[in-house]
Amino acid sequence: MLPRRRNAARIAGVLVASAVVSGGIFAASTAAQADEQIPVTVPTFAADDFIELAAQLPATLRAAIERDLGVAPEQYLANAERARAASDAATVLRDRGVGVLGVSIDGQDVTINVESESDASTVEASGARVVVGPMDSLRTEREVQPARDHKGGYGYAYQISEPDETGAFDLSRCSVGFSGYDPDGDSRFLTAGHCGVDETGTQYTYPVHHIELDAPIWATEEWAAEFPGEDLGEFVPGTFTYGNEHDGGLVDVTGADWESVPQVAGWGGGAGAPDDASVTIRGPITAVAGAQACKSGATSGWTCGEVLVPAQSTAVGEQNVTGFIFNACMLGGDSGGSIVVGNYALGVNSGSTHDGRTDCDSWVPAQSPDTGDADFSIGYSLATGEYNALNLLGNQWELAVAVSTPVVTSPEDGGETGPRPTFTGTVEAARSTHKVQVVIDGEHTYEGDVTDEGTFSVPVTDELVPGEHTYEVTASYGNFSRSEVAEGSFTSTEQQVEQLTVASPSEGQTTGNARPSFTGTGQPGATVTLSVGDTVYGEATVGDDGSWTIAPSADLPVGERFDAAVTQSFEGDTQSVTVAGLGITAPAVTIDEPADGSTVEGDVVFSGTAYPGASLTLAIEGTITEASERVQAAADEWAGDLEIGEDGTWTFTPDEALKDGEYTLTATASVEGGDPELTSSEASVSFTVAAGSDDDELPDTGSSNLWMLVVGVALLAAGGVAIAIRARRGGSTA
Template sequence: MKTRLASTLSLVLAASLVGFGLAPASAEEAAAPEPVPAAPVFDESTPTVDANATPDELPVMGDYAVSEFSAAAAEIDPELAEAAQRDLGLSTEEYLAQGEAATDGTTVLEALQERSAGVVGGRVTGTELTVYVTDPEAAALAESTGARVSYDAPPTAPEAEFEPAADLYSGQPYGSMVTNNSWYRCSTAFNGRALSGSGAYQTLTAGHCYKSAYPTLKALNFTKANDDDPKNSPKVTVGATLGSWVSGSPMYGNGADTALISIATGNFSPKSGLLAWGGGKGAPNSGAKKLVTTSTSTVAGAPICKTGSTSGWTCGRVTSVDQTTNVAGHLVNSIRSTACLIPGDSGGAAVVGTSAVGVNSSTTTSASCGQSGYQSGYAPMVSKRAGANNSVSGRLGGNWEPLVTVALVPKVTSLPANTRVFAGGTLSGTATNVASGNYLKIQFSGETKVRTAKIVNGKWSVSLAGLTPGTKSFTMRGAWGKWSIGAHVSGSLRIIAKPSVARYAGADRYATSVAISKAAYPSGAKTVFIATGANYPDALGAGPIAAKEHAPLLLTGKTLPASVTAELTRLKPSEIVIVGGTGAVPTSVGKALGKYAKKVTRLAGKDRFDTSRKLVKRGFPTSAPAVYVATGMNFPDALSTGAAAGAKARPVLLVNGARPLDATTKSFLKGLKTTSATITGGTGAVSSRIQNDLKAAGISTTRVSGGDRYATSEAIGRVSFPTFKTMYFATGQGFADALAGSAIAGARQTPLFIVPGSCVPGSMITDALNQGVTQVRLLGGTGVVSSAVGSLKRC
């Protein structure tokens, strides 16, 4: 579970004491200990995450190419690399790739489980996530994240006898003193800080290491892992006082095996990094590296590695997550794995890739790591299992959080060059090298509160609600709970008044076309165009002609809707133009229309392209020097083109974009004396062959397109409207509302943009800010264009 243990991404981590710079200080170091850093400006409170501003999307699995982990592999401790190769048969790059896949898989799995009760478990194999589901809906949701799906039961580990992995002899890195030469030995896991007061440094260990009868905790100094008792070995010495147990923190059983030790900072300076141990063969602090970047739960199949004072670094595979383990009569919620873990390793750190996942808790054997058939257990750092004691986060997260190290690089991507943003909008951007589920804290000038953004798939966003118009500076920092660290990233923005919003909508597509007509022609109209609302081909070219004639475009079904007849009564047209043949608009509808106008004209061809030519001929009977050309085989590009063509008094000619330009169309353009054509849409919509055919016919061409239908829509608006103060928005998933809308947008010299329906692409918002847009008009009900579009929520 990629969440902070307390409330929010700070960014430093940890494991064994020595690996964190917790080795006994020398006399010089003790005299001048490293100062505790002052609390950063963001630390006065732990803010609530703005859930509404968090990117509304599921996390997804990535590609995890091994070559992408070469640089990170160079920073990994060579002894961990040796353990991964020895125990898992993985190169360092493969270990990191699979570890990141497991961390991402955990986040994906938990997000899926929050969305659907039909997601019952998961497992990673290499870098592939398998999600176990019980129904097709859950399966479709899982597949959308890049996971494969299985209807089998999720995996569990076999039952076995578990014992605490502790030792009543001398050990590393700390011991509870039994006698002067006898120590109850354990290891430590992750350094962290208390969330209250000034944030005292505390280190995490196993709860069963706590012995109330032996409160004296001393660092034990080794020359290598698994050395013997201090009284028998000159290679082990008793060091300075480590610290003392944090009252109320130790718990062993009832789901937990965790405890905290308050660090004696006069003796030790907590550092980030994990103790190497040399796989049991090297010095404990040889090659210590900053390995941990977040704290998460994990998933079956993940490559897990642990460090401890007896067996050093060992690795294995996670066999199950959140499985109850009976540890010498104490029930502990556990991550089970095949990694070797033996007495003295208790309390040490377990990681998957660079994620802290557990505290060394139990083992099925006390033998050496040369044997096979191990099962080991770890108290989870984070767990989705119900019950506060089932994870370190659940038990201690309100009082303590780990230190982690993250190369957080936040960027703002939502601001145009002029750094403007609409009041009530969002500030959004990217954050590199940060796992999904981490956070970014942002503070604006003039505000005492801190706004917090969740990072999902490397993206973040935060609401600007409450900020009044004017110039504001802001400062951003990564955070893992209360204690923020790392360099500030600052900037400024100018908040401008939000555009007014109006929605033109009715109970159905026909009533929506009526609502648009009422807004455009409140005093009536001489001419009205009528087209079917059941399909798009005939009406795609009608918008520009209707705009040219200052006429509304109304939609009809096989019978004339009551809302349309009422509007015709109000409009009192002299002529009604039916677009399309009787298969689209039946003869009976044509007869009914005769009641509302003296003249009823039908424009219909033998196919959609012929109908398009007849529309062009009506609007431009003698010549059309400049035309727009769009595919008639789909609707998105032509919808936005219609508004642009109407505004520029040019026709839209529909073509079959996949075929060469036919002789009839060539002849038609020649008759219109056309000399230039603007092609809207990419070559997948209108082929390069058609563009070449137009050029061969002596017609100069320009293509306007984008990466998808929305980007093409924006490109059409940007090219066709050098300035505009109003934007019309319609869904890009349907055609009906935009058919009628293209006529009003074109008549009002205003672009029409198609959008996903629940948000506005960021580049369109940038256009709105650059243009100083003051009005937004929504076409259709909230079911097709949500209120979020009106509020200019960024996609």
């Protein structure tokens, strides 16, 4: 763990024995009932769609991508988007309770590892390959050495000892990870935890200084001759953690000449100046096996490779760090520097098998988790898994993200609108983690979310006075990352809009049709939308005669009362009508066997259907044909098997055949917690048992000519089951 140090009076420098990287993504999803959830999918991305964006990458980074990864820059960006989509999908699946063990990618081919077969069936619709069982773990005998080495990737240096009698002192240096903010919005960057502590784990308190470079440092120690150089900032007390699976720390940028930006130094693939065509950070990403990742550091600049293992605890020096394993070259002094997948922040440099080398010429990248003698690096993740920078430091730091200026498509700049316009448009490279704010005339503020496709729709809910109005639209990420302001103006006009009405269905109406048509009248040309809660079930355009009809695109909620909202939108005017207390009745219980009025043998098997999720009760009574003398006897136990299908079909097989006679079977179904008017149903059939033999008769119940069998079970919605049903026959004195 000890860095190689030289006395500063002898123009000495320190290259820590290894480097560390990490990054991540956060996503949120509201869990829903399985039958209401939208399937999670992982879209593919074509390289041709990223040609223009690839041309904006630093020329030297493009060279590093082609050199180290063997792919074109546009394919690299397409693969990065696929990795991001896979990462997001895994997060959503985990939020829904699916046991996702890891995600891997090979170009555009995604594999999701899950805990069980039931998890696999949930993931199958994603379009990814599904494997039950854990991912491969790192297998190696190589030793990983910790490296003690502002845009991300910059180098910084600091004093690590008091001067001796000659005035000499020891130095160390590391690299900047990602720019960000403290809780007050002031500049603060993420770096590696091992950069800021001594051998005992005590945090350094010396100031931090920027290292002025025109190229990566590689083997030279000339940087030390310029120490201390420009003031940059100071270690944030109590934030540096090295060990216990973490390797992260924070540095406040307090130097008056510095302003942090959401970029990573360009470096030129290991040979250029740090500010040449820097890389813009658009957001975070979690580690996905097979994702193509590039790292930036003050020692070796840009190098690229692939993620081999998304998260694993690994010894870095004398401490264990949980991070992702990847195979890009990382040298001493790169520690704390940035690791990216495309324009997304993955993590900071933590450690590697560099063995003290000062160039990447002899680096042999491992090609699989079973590394053998090949080289690999470790990145401390921004957000992957349990041990990551956001879990460790998220209450003290927020990632700085570049947010594109919104493009407003409506209202048209300089055009006319109704009194309540809806602002629509796009924000390039934004996702659902972003928001949009609209300010009218500098006074009235309205906010809305951005979709994962980068679109937004923000309605103005107040009626504007007729006349000209100005607007300012800003996109944001988190609390402090903001876009430039999109400005414009429009004229609000008075307008008479026909009133929205709903003719059918009426309030409180019930029906057995799960997709009943909604009809009514409104403003010709307006858009009418049908929704229940947050779910949209369809829309229509009001015809020239003022009428509209919406046929729901999916089944409305069955078995419970609900309110349906019909909304009309027309040139900024919005009206809404709520039809309250609607109900869709659950399909009624049926008895298919025996048929009503039929004659069957005593070993009849009862069958029918019920609404999945309902409770089912079967009751049977009848008059037994018996010539022998009837003797009062204790009630005997009656047993049988109930089998229930996933679709609600049921069968009941008595263990003993029925005696000859006439019977009535009644089946009753209900849903616990449901509206009885919508969920309760009953069906009965009468039948005759004939040709039964004495060998399979039930024991005599005595002189009564009436007996009852009652069967009650929960009809499970998921999977077929076999349940032992037991009931008793009752008797009375003749």
